Amino acid sequence: MKKKITATASKSVTKSVTKPKNKTAAMHTPSIRTFNVHGSHNTQSWEFSNHLVPPMTASTTFRLQSLQRGAEGFQLFADPQNYANPIWIYDRLEEPSSKMLEEQLAKMECGEVAVSFSSGMGAISASFLAFLKTGDHILSHKTLYGCTYSLITSWLPRFGITHSLVDVNDVTAKDLKNKKVKVVYFESVANPSLQIIDIDRIATLVKQENKTRTEENQIKIIVDNTFATPWGLRPLEHGAHIVIQSLTKNIAGFGTEMGGALITSKKFLTALLMIRKDVGAIMHPHSAWNIMIYGIPSQVLRFEAQQRNALLISQYLEKNKLVEKVSYPGLKSFPQFDLAKKLLKSPNGEFAPGTMLTFILKGSTTKTETFINHIAKNGYSITLAVSLGLIKTLIEVPGLMTHAAVPKADQEKSGIPAKLIRLSVGIEDPADIIADLEQAFKKI
Numbered sequence: 490m491k492k493k494i495t496a497t498a499s500k501s502v503t504k505s506v507t508k509p510k511n512k513t514a515a516m517h518t519p520s521i522r523t524f525n526v527h528g529s530h531n532t533q534s535w536e537f538s539n540h541l542v543p544p545m546t547a548s549t550t551f552r553l554q555s556l557q558r559g560a561e562g563f564q565l566f567a568d569p570q571n572y573a574n575p576i577w578i579y580d581r582l583e584e585p586s587s588k589m590l591e592e593q594l595a596k597m598e599c600g601e602v603a604v605s606f607s608s609g610m611g612a613i614s615a616s617f618l619a620f621l622k623t624g625d626h627i628l629s630h631k632t633l634y635g636c637t638y639s640l641i642t643s644w645l646p647r648f649g650i651t652h653s654l655v656d657v658n659d660v661t662a663k664d665l666k667n668k669k670v671k672v673v674y675f676e677s678v679a680n681p682s683l684q685i686i687d688i689d690r691i692a693t694l695v696k697q698e699n700k701t702r703t704e705e706n707q708i709k710i711i712v713d714n715t716f717a718t719p720w721g722l723r724p725l726e727h728g729a730h731i732v733i734q735s736l737t738k739n740i741a742g743f744g745t746e747m748g749g750a751l752i753t754s755k756k757f758l759t760a761l762l763m764i765r766k767d768v769g770a771i772m773h774p775h776s777a778w779n780i781m782i783y784g785i786p787s788q789v790l791r792f793e794a795q796q797r798n799a800l801l802i803s804q805y806l807e808k809n810k811l812v813e814k815v816s817y818p819g820l821k822s823f824p825q826f827d828l829a830k831k832l833l834k835s836p837n838g839e840f841a842p843g844t845m846l847t848f849i850l851k852g853s854t855t856k857t858e859t860f861i862n863h864i865a866k867n868g869y870s871i872t873l874a875v876s877l878g879l880i881k882t883l884i885e886v887p888g889l890m891t892h893a894a895v896p897k898a899d900q901e902k903s904g905i906p907a908k909l910i911r912l913s914v915g916i917e918d919p920a921d922i923i924a925d926l927e928q929a930f931k932k933i
């Protein structure tokens with residue numbers, strides 16, 4: 490068994506095992522929905538001859554047959570030419586379970602490669618460390634997940650990396666002329682405002698500006714696609730350079746695993762593997778395996794069920810007289826409904842407005858507090874908890890919880906009004922979710 494784990498051994502086994510499957514694949518390319526269930530048949534990461542489900546790997550270090558092979562492993566590490574057939578050395582460099590997961594994530598996001606991390610924040614930090622240095626400037630959207638906001642505004646300045654927080658939909662060609670700007674950063678669907686960024690527009694501007702810059706000084710568009718998920722939007726197809734997923738959310742889906750990933754083209758692979766090796770924010774193989782075996786194969790089913798519920802609940806809230814405002818990209822009243830229809834699409838071309846919605850209650854903040862506390866104490870289908878995209882419906886108040894790092898004085902202009910309630914809709918019977926809301930409405 491031990492022998493099969495090495496690159497050479499798995500190579501010889503895989504050859505004989507996967508040939509007929511490759512033949513089938515050549516005749517018919519499966520859709521992404523099917524690929525998510527079966528993964529790569531011809532991966533070099535393990536042999537598939539005896540397993541319906543790939544085995545879970547756990548070894549932190551790997552047997553090397555000779556010193557020459559050990560040296561070769563270090564020499565070839567992070568070489569894109571060697572991407573499909575790595576020499577396993579040590580978990581922090583690369584290991585089979587997360588490698589198989591990465592192959593699937595790359596396909597889902599329409600990228601060439603993916604690099605996994607221990608959390609979404611691990612992935613975001615690595616993308617900044619890899620592509621920014623002292624003196625550089627990050628042009629970021631003003632509404633960001635709270636920890637991303639604090640990473641950009643509290644930590645990056647300590648390394649001489651400056652930032653501006655703007656509405657990326659208003660960025661002009663002139664804004665990109667500042668040669669210090671090296672990264673344009675945003676969430677495709679912003680957390681929590683749900684504002685959608687017109688990726689095509691910003692990508693056209695960046696492409697134009699990059700024509701005037703050397704390879705080393707190119708601006709990179711880094712997009713956090715966690716809210717949309719790859720089923721709802723694939724930013725690389727729209728001109729983004731690097732995509733982030735917090736796998737902790739809809740991709741893992743059940744609230745049991747943490748993880749993050751950067752999905753991109755081969756030309757950025759070396760930098761990302763190198764930074765992960767040295768920073769060490771690697772995903773545990775156990776988490777990688779769970780996400781690969783349970784999360785990804787069920788993601789589309791869960792996403793579609795959650796999305797159906799999200800539309801029903803947002804329509805229910807829209808009719809409720811105690812509600813001041815509801816935001817859901819699938820509602821005609823959503824201010825960017827046309828942009829949502831243009832960008833948020835499944836690989837089949839169906840409208841995919843997602844699983845997240847927000848609402849604001851009429852009246853004082855005390856009413857909001859009473860409403861939320863009632864759900865926290867009495868709700869069955871809805872839980873007061875952070876995180877999102879899970880099978881269980883979660884409610885929270887971003888200004889006081891996930892986005893507490895954004896100073897109170899800046900929250901309103903950052904798209905986080907104090908009374909904003911965020912609902913991550915799960916797969917429960919929608920009538921039960923509504924019943925919990927209904928009970929809480931009776932208390933205010």
Ligand SMILES: Cc1ncc(COP(=O)(O)O)c(C=O)c1O
Nearest residue numbers: 608609610634680715735737748
């Ligand atoms: C949009 C977005 N990006 C990134 C993250 C960070 O992910 P993680 O919690 O896996 O580090 C979160 C967490 O809530 C998020 O909402």
